[in-house]
Amino acid sequence: MKKQYLKLICLGLFILLASNECTTDNEYSIPTLDCIEPNSVPTKTVRELWDLATAIPQLQTEDDIIEAYVVSSDKEGHFFKTLFLLSLDYEIGFCLLLDDISLFTEYRIGQKIYIHLKGLYIEKQHDLLKIASAVDGNSLPISTPQYKKHITKSCYSVIESTISTAMDLNTPDSTLIGKLVTLKKVQFIESVLGQTYYNPENTFGLDTRHPITDSLGNRIILKTSSFASYATTAVAFKSGSIRGILTRYNNEYQLTPRYASDLTLTEPRFTIAETPEAPVVPTDPDPETPEEPDSEGHYLFPYGNLENFNGFLTAIIGSSLPEFLQHSIGTGFQDSNCLHLTTNAQSATTTVFTAFPNINLPSTYSKIKFYLKGSAAKSFSINLYKTDGSYYKFNLRDITTNTTLTNENTNKYNGTIATSGQWVLITLDLQSLTDLNTTLLTNPLFSLKIGNNSNYDIYMDHFTIE
Structure with a gap:
């Protein structure tokens, strides 16, 4: 009998190890033994929701379910009452408004969740799909007792590197809105150095918006709120990579890091290719031509x-x-x-x-x-x-x-x-x-x-x- 039990234990360990070997680069985590996968079957894709959504919140009346990965965290003060998510095909980033704080304790980065849509509203603003509650045509976070009825957590998750997309500042792309993106070889512009990430003397709305640049002079705004854990830290002097959630207000792209560790600026600063300081002065100007700007312009x-x-x-x-x-x-x-x-x-x-x-x-x-x-x-x-x-x-x-x-x-x-x-x-x-x-x-x-x-x-x- 003991030999029979030993055989069963060995067989179970073999199956567990073999299933881990089948994943590429450890892309998926192994479910814990006490986790029971919910009986939630997706009936609609995020793309279908995206195509349906407009600027006016629309009530979802069918028993539809979508699935997505968690890509944001409110652990260090950003993304207040907001959970950013990524469709399982990695094509669409979107967000879920939840009337709760410390969401990171419930939903970890890379975790797969299911969203039961009936009774919720969808809308699209600035090319970002939102799922929320609504009153009088205005989107609101889903209340604390209610939202937990709409979300079920899977036992499975993916590692962060698989849900972050590389982004080039030279070609910002609306398909990246709502996604976790990584910028490489960037730095803060020179005039920002010496300021803190959140500077109460330099705010736009509730945030400080510092430009970051690549070596060609392409820029994007990095947003920091006063609630960020690193808000009072001096802006990093060096260059490197920055990871965060990409959004857009009207046509201005903005990047919001999740943690201080999303700012990996440890390399020497680089020289930015700049335009000449003044227009070229012709060698033989036409006397009828308007006066040229002075050389110090x-x-x-x-x-x-x-x-x-x-x-x-x-x-x-x-x-x-x-x-x-x-x-x-x-x-x-x-x-x-x-x-x-x-x-x-x-x-x-x-x-x-x-x-x-x-x-x-x-x-x-x-x-x-x-x-x-x-x-x-x-x-x-x-x-x-x-x-x-x-x-x-x-x-x-x-x-x-x-x-x-x-x-x-x-x-x-x-x-x-x-x-x-x-x-x-x-x-x-x-x-x-x-x-x-x-x-x-x-x-x-x-x-x-x-x-x-x-x-x-x-x-x-x-x-x-x-």
Whole structure:
């Protein structure tokens, strides 16, 4: 009898070890002996939910079940009442709103869970699928006693490396939204060094948003809340890799780490490829050509010469431009690249773009310059932001030749633009101003607005500050 028991024990151990060998790179963990796999059978895929979801919360009335892996953790203060998940085919990241804290004690990274959808709501905002409760058309976290009826935990999980996706800053991809991504060979931009991850003097909403960059100057925002365990830690000086959950607000991609250990910045800093500090001065300028910026001029915002359009987009709040503003190749000042604004009577005054300041702008300044060519039935208004978020107002009014503008009390769009096909130089006089935002790189500096009910056909190029 003892021999029979020994045979059974040996057979059980053999089966257990053999099943472990069948997994690739230990991708799946072995269920604990006291774990009983729930009798939950998926009836719908995450992709099907994604295709159904809209910006309006929709009640799920069928007894459908989906399955997913856990990829986020609230252990160190981020992802308050939110659980980010990844579909089992690794194609879609999404989130579950739960009215509870310390979710990491219930749902570990890589664990598979089943979500019973009946009675819950789905919606899609900023390309992120959300599953939640809802009241009066507004999504809310699912209440604590209720959500546990909708989630069952599997005995199986995957290791973290299998659920993290490598991401290149040069090509941010909307298919990565909601996923756990890893950036390699990145660092914080120079002006952020010396600040803490959460800086109460540099906030946007409830977070501090520090830009990180690769060696080509491509950027993304890294978000840190005041509740993060590392909030008061000084920003890492070195370069390396950063892992976190990718989201997007409008068209601005944002990365939020889960833990301090997601920031593995241990390598020496690298040199960032930057655009030249000033536009090229022609060797034999045409006397009819507008005055060139002085040699000590700096581009007002990153890639302010408009040659690298993808680089320029990283300097724009929202990281995208309206359809009526396009990158125009070879039509800029001295046959360079530029921005081309062409509209058919917008129904309201419209912000064309709002830009962050460039790095290493001068602390004292006297003027901002840019080139302009074209025609418009109304004019432009420009906002220059102060460090406190308020702004100065400059109005172009009638433009036919080189023009210098001074600060005014209100935004005005009266006047016309008619340069007869010639480039003219627009100069904003800053001699009386001392508090422009030239240092907070995640806050705006420059914003351009157009009037309503008027056609515009305008080219703009080479934005500099001296």
